[in-house]
Amino acid sequence: MTGFGAGTAEGAGLAVRVELRSVNHRHLTIQLRMPSGLASLESEVEGRIRGRLSRGAIGVALTITPLTGSEKSLIDQDLAARLLQELASLAKKAQLHMPDVGSVLSLPGVLISSEAPAAEDVGEILLGALDMALGDLLNAREREGAALLTDLEANLVRTEEFAAQAEKLMPQVQVRHQEALRERVGLLLGDSQGVSEQDLAREIAVLADRLDVAEELTRLDAHVEHFRGKLTLGEPVGRTLDFLSQELLREANTLGSKCNDAHVAHLVVELKAAIERLREQVQNVE
Numbered sequence: 496m497t498g499f500g501a502g503t504a505e506g507a508g509l510a511v512r513v514e515l516r517s518v519n520h521r522h523l524t525i526q527l528r529m530p531s532g533l534a535s536l537e538s539e540v541e542g543r544i545r546g547r548l549s550r551g552a553i554g555v556a557l558t559i560t561p562l563t564g565s566e567k568s569l570i571d572q573d574l575a576a577r578l579l580q581e582l583a584s585l586a587k588k589a590q591l592h593m594p595d596v597g598s599v600l601s602l603p604g605v606l607i608s609s610e611a612p613a614a615e616d617v618g619e620i621l622l623g624a625l626d627m628a629l630g631d632l633l634n635a636r637e638r639e640g641a642a643l644l645t646d647l648e649a650n651l652v653r654t655e656e657f658a659a660q661a662e663k664l665m666p667q668v669q670v671r672h673q674e675a676l677r678e679r680v681g682l683l684l685g686d687s688q689g690v691s692e693q694d695l696a697r698e699i700a701v702l703a704d705r706l707d708v709a710e711e712l713t714r715l716d717a718h719v720e721h722f723r724g725k726l727t728l729g730e731p732v733g734r735t736l737d738f739l740s741q742e743l744l745r746e747a748n749t750l751g752s753k754c755n756d757a758h759v760a761h762l763v764v765e766l767k768a769a770i771e772r773l774r775e776q777v778q779n780v781e
Contacts, residue, residue: 497551497779498635502627505562506620512558513624515544515632519778520552521737527555533621535614540625547629549731550781559617575599636781643779644726650772651719654743657766658719661750661759662712708750715746722773733780740774 500515525544529537544553582594722739725732747770751763 498632498639500628500630500632500635502624502629502631504620504624504627507616508562509617509620510560510562511617511620511624512560513621513628514556514558515628516554516556517548517551517632517636518554520550521734521778523548523550524552525555526553528557530557530559533614533617536618536621539618539622543622543625544629547633548781550733557621578602639779640781643776647726647773647776647780648723650769650776651723653769654766654773655716655719657762657769658712658715661708661754661762661766664756664759664762665708665754708753711746711750711753715743715750718743718746731781733777736777736780737774740770740777743770744774 497519498515498517501512503510503512505511523545525541527537527541529540540555544555579594579599582599585591586593718739722736722743725735725739744767747763747767751760751767754760754763
């Protein structure tokens with residue numbers, strides 16, 4: 496399920512912002528890259544995410560900035576002032592151009608490299624921002640899930656309707672196939688010889704067995720009810736629904752292969768389209 500969440504927390508002179516981006520994935524994958532010095536927090540951050548999410552590809556972006564007024568100077572101002580004074584004195588004596596600030600900053604020791612925050616200083620702040628981002632992401636997923644539920648229920652109804660129409664046509668299909676069998680036998684044998692009613696009845700029975708889709712329709716209805724029941728549970732059901740959509744498609748394929756009839760074939764095409772829609776949308780379910 497797609498979504499975005501962000502959270503910001505402050506403390507120890509730092510502002511920590513965590514951004515989470517989620518896209519569809521059959522399993523839970525986390526793309527996390529911690530700043531230098533905070534690698535020890537990576538497992539705890541990942542565990543916190545896995546504790547609240549079960550599916551999706553999650554991208555984690557972390558930004559740590561010093562709060563206004565707490566920044567450490569990046570220039571050794573005392574050293575820079577002394578060096579500038581010495582260089583100005585030398586330039587005057589040698590009748591050279593006066594040194595500029597850029598020249599002074601390029602000298603060793605003038606620029607101070609900023610130190611990365613320690614894990615013990617930022618850990619609690621980071622986890623607080625992460626919890627806020629997770630809550631924001633889950634809220635976004637819930638909003639998407641409400642719209643997704645409506646679409647899934649609509650396609651379940653379409654699946655039931657097409658299956659019911661196919662079931663209603665099957666007795667007529669069987670009668671037409673039986674009549675066609677009798678006609679073919681008559682055309683092949685003509686008046687020269689007949690076929691016993693017993694043999695003909697046996698072939699019709701075999702034909703009826705091949706056209707019997709009651710079992711497939713019963714399983715399809717059971718899968719639809721199971722699917723619908725899972726939608727009401729307040730727990731992750733995405734993988735179960737993915738499996739059920741595959742089972743629905745399998746039953747529809749079997750139904751289409753058994754029913755050698757144009758009208759039923761058209762219904763099976765619509766049935767499979769509704770199930771494919773279910774299967775696509777299920778990838779968005781937690």
